[in-house]
Amino acid sequence: FLFKLLMAVSFLGTIYFIEKIMRKISPVRAIQAVIFFALNPFVFIESLVSGHNDIVMMFFCVVGIYFLVSKRFYLSVLFILLSAAIKYVTVLLVPFVFLLGIASNKKIKIEWPTVFQIFILALCFGIVAAALRTHFQPWYLLFIFPILSLLVEKKHYLYPSIILSV
Helix, strand or coil: CCCHHHHHHHHHHHHHHHHHHHHHHHHHHHHHHHHHHHHHHHHHHHHHHCCCHHHHHHHHHHHHHHHHHHHCHHHHHHHHHHHHHCCCCHHHHHHHHHHHHHHHCCCCCCCHHHHHHHHHHHHHHHHHHHHCCCCCHHHHHCCCCHHHHHHHCCCHHHHHHHHCCC
């Protein structure tokens, strides 16, 4: 019971922080992003029904991304490392967070959709590495769905991920 409760709280927390991130970077798309993630049958089944701890990992990762967007880089690194303590794949994002911190200090404008695409590529690399180590598990795709939801304006990501979910 407590394990399922942890998954449910992580799922709801992920939804909450997706909405907060989108309110900062694209307020008109915030509801779309929440709907894409929260009502996605794949995410719903793999995180709530099957109860994989990947949703807890991604909750901490999404909190880290929220702090990244808020320009609180130390907290961002902390939460992404907490995420990596659950499963190592999100440690691949830490070098990018440091680079974004440096770019922000130099007053370089950060294009968030590009950052999220890089994060997805890094996590896809982690999925491939995990699949090569053992074999592919469908819940590995939970690594990318929260970040995909932040790219709802990019239809070339949205449509394939919807098809993949069904």
